[in-house]
Amino acid sequence: MAEERLRILGMLAEGKITTDEADMLLEAMASRTMQTSVEEVKPTNGFAKCKYMHIRVEPKEGKSSERVVVKVPLALVKAGLNFSKLIPKEAQTKVQESMDSKGIPFNMSEMKFEDLEEMFAVMEDLSIDVDTEESTIQVFCR
Incomplete structure (x- = not known):
């Protein structure tokens, strides 16, 4: 970046470009550098x-x-796979009932990608356990 800046200033000193052109080039170079650094810092989710x-x-x-x-690899979910289709209807119903009984508003059929990100972040620290007469169902992330 320093070399490019010196080259632009050198062209200005030699009269090859005007001050407006030099200013425009320096601004474009600065915004390109800023855009690259923003892309490198990705938020964790x-x-x-x-x-x-x-x-x-x-x-x-x-x-x-x-x-x-x-x-289920979460990369599949991240790629846009419909989450609710991965879980059998019976399990969805039981999970829904369990969440409702605990006062947690949750509807698998209406989930959006943003909801999934938030849910998986929370599920790192907990699991959903459903106990029925027939079986025990457990959903968690690792």
Whole structure:
């Protein structure tokens, strides 16, 4: 950057460009440098630490349901995958009921990408546990 600035000032001193042109070039160079530094600093979000969303369904003793373990890379969600389609309807209903019973307003079918980022950031520190007669459902991020 210093070399470019000296070159512009040298062209001005030699009379090859006017002061207005030199000013315009220096401003363009400064804004390009500022834009590059802003792009390098990316804000951290829920996806920074959390790499996978885990969904576990453990059947209770004596019940006929199967054990299910799903590990979803959050990069898929980040790429625009519809989150609610990853979770079975029964599990969605149970999660919805559990969230409602705890006073947490949450509707999976109306989620937006921004909501997902916020949710995954929060889920790094907690998990959603749903206990039914048939099974135990656990949703968490790691």
